[in-house]
Amino acid sequence: MSKVSITDTVAALPGPWQQRELALVNDTVVRVAQLHGEFPWHHHDEDxxxxxxxxxxxIELDDRDPVTLRPGEIFVVPKGVRHRPVAEEPAHALLVERPETKQFGN
Incomplete structure (x- = not known):
């Protein structure tokens, strides 16, 4: 057991689309990622x-309006939905997903 500084972890990320694990909780992992630019379209077999x-x-979504997130806001992309995050300026997101979730999807 040890505490983790999200602020320090964010500052240490080497660049866009890089991510680091912050914690394992039950059957999920909490990751932090830097977003900047357009990530490739992809989907996951889980939310x-x-x-x-x-x-x-x-978050741009197939056949749906994009969802814009600001600090403190949460959005869940349902499993199987093709999507991509887009950030005009550097931004950071916490991701809650299964440990085996691949960054570029299935």
Missing amino acids: ELFLCWDGTFR
Whole structure:
């Protein structure tokens, strides 16, 4: 057991689309990622939770309106939904997902 500083972990991320694990909780992992630019379209075989830590970004979704997130806001992309995060300026998100979830989807 040890505490983790999200702020320090964010500051140590080397660049866009890099992520680090913060904690394992039951059957999930909490990760932090830097977002900047357009991530490739992808989907997962499980839900994916995005919590905006700082900055602003949007989640573009197939056949749906994009969802814009600001600090403190959460959005869950349902499993199987093709999506991509897009950030015009650097932003950071906490992701809650299964440990085996692949960053670029299935």
